[in-house]
Amino acid sequence: MNRFLFILGFVLGPTHAALAEEKIALIPPSAYDRASIYLNLTLFWVALIVLIVLIRLKLREKERVQAMGRSKENDKIPMLE
Amino acid sequence: MKIDYSVVTRRTFLNALLGGWLASFAFGSFYALYRFAFPTLGKEPDFVVLKPEDFFSIPVNSTKAFAWGGKVGLFFRTADNRMVALKGVCSHMECNIVYKPERQRFYCPCHKGWFDANGRNVEGPPPKPLEFFDYRVEGGKLIVHKKGVKVELPKA
Amino acid sequence: MSCPRLKDWIGERFDLAGVAAAAGKKLVPVHGRDIWYYTGGIVLFLLAIQVLTGLVLAFYYIPYFEVAHKSVIDIVTKLNMGWFFRSLHHWGAQLAILVMFVHIFATLLLKSYRKPRELQWVSGFFLLGIFIFFGLSGYFLLWDERAFAAVRVATGGAGNLPFFGGWIRAFLRGGIDVTGETLTRFYAFHVSVLPLLTLAVLGFHLLLVLFHGMSVPLSQKWRNLRQVPFFPNVFYRDLMIWLVVLGVVVTLATLLPPDIAKKADPLAPPPEGVKPEWYFLFLFQTLKLFPGSLAGMNGETIAIVFIGLAILFLFLVPFFDKKSSLEERSPLFTVIGLAYLLYFVVMTIVGYLT
Numbered sequence: 126m127n128r129f130l131f132i133l134g135f136v137l138g139p140t141h142a143a144l145a146e147e148k149i150a151l152i153p154p155s156a157y158d159r160a161s162i163y164l165n166l167t168l169f170w171v172a173l174i175v176l177i178v179l180i181r182l183k184l185r186e187k188e189r190v191q192a193m194g195r196s197k198e199n200d201k202i203p204m205l206e
Numbered sequence: 207m208k209i210d211y212s213v214v215t216r217r218t219f220l221n222a223l224l225g226g227w228l229a230s231f232a233f234g235s236f237y238a239l240y241r242f243a244f245p246t247l248g249k250e251p252d253f254v255v256l257k258p259e260d261f262f263s264i265p266v267n268s269t270k271a272f273a274w275g276g277k278v279g280l281f282f283r284t285a286d287n288r289m290v291a292l293k294g295v296c297s298h299m300e301c302n303i304v305y306k307p308e309r310q311r312f313y314c315p316c317h318k319g320w321f322d323a324n325g326r327n328v329e330g331p332p333p334k335p336l337e338f339f340d341y342r343v344e345g346g347k348l349i350v351h352k353k354g355v356k357v358e359l360p361k362a
Numbered sequence: 363m364s365c366p367r368l369k370d371w372i373g374e375r376f377d378l379a380g381v382a383a384a385a386g387k388k389l390v391p392v393h394g395r396d397i398w399y400y401t402g403g404i405v406l407f408l409l410a411i412q413v414l415t416g417l418v419l420a421f422y423y424i425p426y427f428e429v430a431h432k433s434v435i436d437i438v439t440k441l442n443m444g445w446f447f448r449s450l451h452h453w454g455a456q457l458a459i460l461v462m463f464v465h466i467f468a469t470l471l472l473k474s475y476r477k478p479r480e481l482q483w484v485s486g487f488f489l490l491g492i493f494i495f496f497g498l499s500g501y502f503l504l505w506d507e508r509a510f511a512a513v514r515v516a517t518g519g520a521g522n523l524p525f526f527g528g529w530i531r532a533f534l535r536g537g538i539d540v541t542g543e544t545l546t547r548f549y550a551f552h553v554s555v556l557p558l559l560t561l562a563v564l565g566f567h568l569l570l571v572l573f574h575g576m577s578v579p580l581s582q583k584w585r586n587l588r589q590v591p592f593f594p595n596v597f598y599r600d601l602m603i604w605l606v607v608l609g610v611v612v613t614l615a616t617l618l619p620p621d622i623a624k625k626a627d628p629l630a631p632p633p634e635g636v637k638p639e640w641y642f643l644f645l646f647q648t649l650k651l652f653p654g655s656l657a658g659m660n661g662e663t664i665a666i667v668f669i670g671l672a673i674l675f676l677f678l679v680p681f682f683d684k685k686s687s688l689e690e691r692s693p694l695f696t697v698i699g700l701a702y703l704l705y706f707v708v709m710t711i712v713g714y715l716t
Contacts, residue, residue: 149435151619152445166616173609177602184598191595245536245543271629276539278629294629298662299515304631315634316511317650331650333660 251275253351255359258343262289269294269305272350278302279339279350284323285310291341291350292325297334312336385593388575392590393582398468400603401461402571407604408458409560411611415451416553423503425549427542430505431625438622449615455500457611459493459641463706466490470699474577475679476686482574483680485567492560497639499552505545510626511636513548514540519649522662523670541628580691643713644706645669676702 153159256272261281264270269280271294280294282305296303301316311328312321320329325336341350344359351357372378390396422441424433437444466486469475475483502513517540521531536543578587590596623633638646652665675682685692 149622150439150445151449151621152616162616166613169612170609173605177605180598180602180605184595187594187598191590244533247532248537250538273629276537276541276628300518301511301514302629302631315632316515316636333662 248275250277252355253349253357254279256348256350258346258348261348267307267310274350280305282323289341291339293337293339295337296332297327297336298330298332303336382593385597386591388572388592389589390576390592390596391578391582391587393578393585393587395472395579395582396576398464398472399576400600401465401468403600404461404603404607405458405465406564407607408454408461408611409564411454411608412451412458413557415447415454418447419451420553425503425546427505427545427626430503430545431622434504434622438619445619446615449619450611451500452620453611453614453618455497456640457607457614459497462490462493463641467699467703467706470676470679470702471696472577472579473683473686473692473695474579476577476683476689477680479570479574479577480680482567482570484677485563485570487677488563489560489567492556492563494641496552496556496560497641499548499556501639502545502548503552504622505626506623507626507630507633508623508636510540510628511632512638513544514632516638516642517544519662519666522660522666524663524667539628580686580689583689637713640710640714644709647709647713 152162251274254272254274261270261272264281264283266283266287267285269282272279272281274293277300278294280292280303282290282292284290294303295301296314296316296319298314298319299316301314303312303314303319303321305311306313309320310323312323312325313319314321314330314332318330319327319332321332321336322328325338327333327335338353339350340353341348343349347359349357349359369378419437422433422437422444424430434448437448439445469483469486498513498516502509517531517534520534521527523530532538534544534547535541536547637643648669649662649665652661652668679695679698680687683692683695686695
């Protein structure tokens with residue numbers, strides 16, 4: 126019996142202590158806030174990916190210019206006014 | 207004997223003087239800063255004074271904590287109804303220990319060390335037994351002190 | 363938007379065109395292993411995140427033991443986006459240390475530490491030490507029961523070092539025990555001493571990178587390597603990787619905010635099964651391998667001396683690896699590097715699972 130109580134104490138002890146304490150909300154608890162957080166995270170990723178794609182396009186452009194044997198475009202090209 | 211040529215020129219002498227002076231000056235200044243940065247170490251107390259009514263009333267086979275300086279001390283009424291006081295700090299890595307009345311043993315949750323009711327390290331990593339204190343009651347005060355330390359309370 | 367007049371105004375006062383030309387002239391070799399060379403840049407980027415989030419957290423955190431824990435809870439529950447930026451600071455730190463370990467092991471296995479880059483290795487090793495101490499001190503600022511127990515054990519462990527142990531322990535704790543004094547000390551380390559040290563050592567590290575350029579692994583050395591300019595080619599790649607890392611950190615911070623345990627109480631027993639942060643686990647597991655006492659000496663002390671020697675060997679590896687310095691292959695040190703890596707990974711996993 127004693128041993129049983131001892132094991133029970135080990136099993137129940139920690140959960141009981143956790144229940145007695147106030148749980149700290151590590152993330153805003155309301156469903157509305159949660160939803161907007163996950164929406165923002167998705168939007169953030171979309172913006173990131175677009176940005177990465179744009180940088181990649183720019184890098185391709187630079188590499189094309191370099192492949193033509195020029196480190197820089199000639200800035201004295203006459204422009205249409 | 208007169209030496210015609212000195213081994214040490216005026217220039218090396220002056221350089222050594224400047225360098226040495228600079229080094230000792232910097233050392234002295236930084237040593238002062240270091241003395242400020244290093245903490246003034248308190249000492250573990252030789253004794254603490256408590257109220258007897260708080261501790262003599264604890265049930266058999268249980269403990270009650272008191273502050274022993276910055277660490278924890280435990281009053282412990284053993285299963286065979288003796289009162290003892292001990293330092294509640296594991297001899298391994300200084301974690302606080304906790305008494306498990308079911309097994310009549312002290313337990314250190316940090317690295318799973320066990321001590322029996324006499325403070326002997328019986329299981330796990332602790333290398334040494336627990337430290338026990340002496341205590342006595344004098345003029346309505348409970349004085350807990352290290353073993354072998356004579357405590358003279360100032361007469362109020 | 364090119365603003366030629368503004369460019370001219372600045373150009374007359376500072377040689378902007380010269381800097382731009384230098385960045386374009388800096389060539390970086392392209393080879394099969396160059397992906398590992400981006401890890402250093404990732405750490406740099408994560409450090410920038412840590413500096414920014416840390417600055418703002420310091421607006422609200424109160425480094426006093428009675429209110430520190432409450433002030434962290436207030437940051438998480440009451441402030442705008444407080445929960446997010448604390449979590450971001452936490453995950454930024456975890457990833458920074460993780461990527462730093464990758465960076466160090468990549469350098470070790472590619473032997474980029476070889477002559478003339480020994481000082482880069484040495485300064486990088488110092489940065490790892492600084493970052494780990496950043497981690498320990500930042501963890502402690504939470505002032506919860508786990509952090510309290512962890513710092514008691516960690517500073518106590520440092521106290522087991524021979525000769526200087528007691529001195530280091532007292533200096534870190536600010537007294538004989540871990541108390542409120544330790545909190546103010548760790549706060550000062552975390553927000554002022556360590557950032558300044560990082561700035562100095564990192565500046566030196568990067569200056570050496572500029573001076574020596576990128577190392578080429580011995581296996582790639584004899585091929586005819588293509589070189590590309592640092593700006594814009596490598597820099598754009600860096601940017602893309604940084605953005606991915608930013609996405610990962612932000613996602614982790616949103617989905618897995620680190621929890622806060624009960625306020626620390628010096629008189630209460632520590633929580634059951636308290637574990638150090640993951641980057642200490644391999645040390646923790648090594649300590650467990652040693653018995654309490656060995657040949658009449660304290661087992662902990664022997665273990666710590668043993669670990670200290672192993673780390674010292676790694677620290678001085680560029681000076682032991684003579685073959686690499688002569689640009690010869692040195693398989694012995696590849697084996698040693700792999701052994702270190704294997705030990706670190708296995709012990710961390712074992713420590714995590716038990």
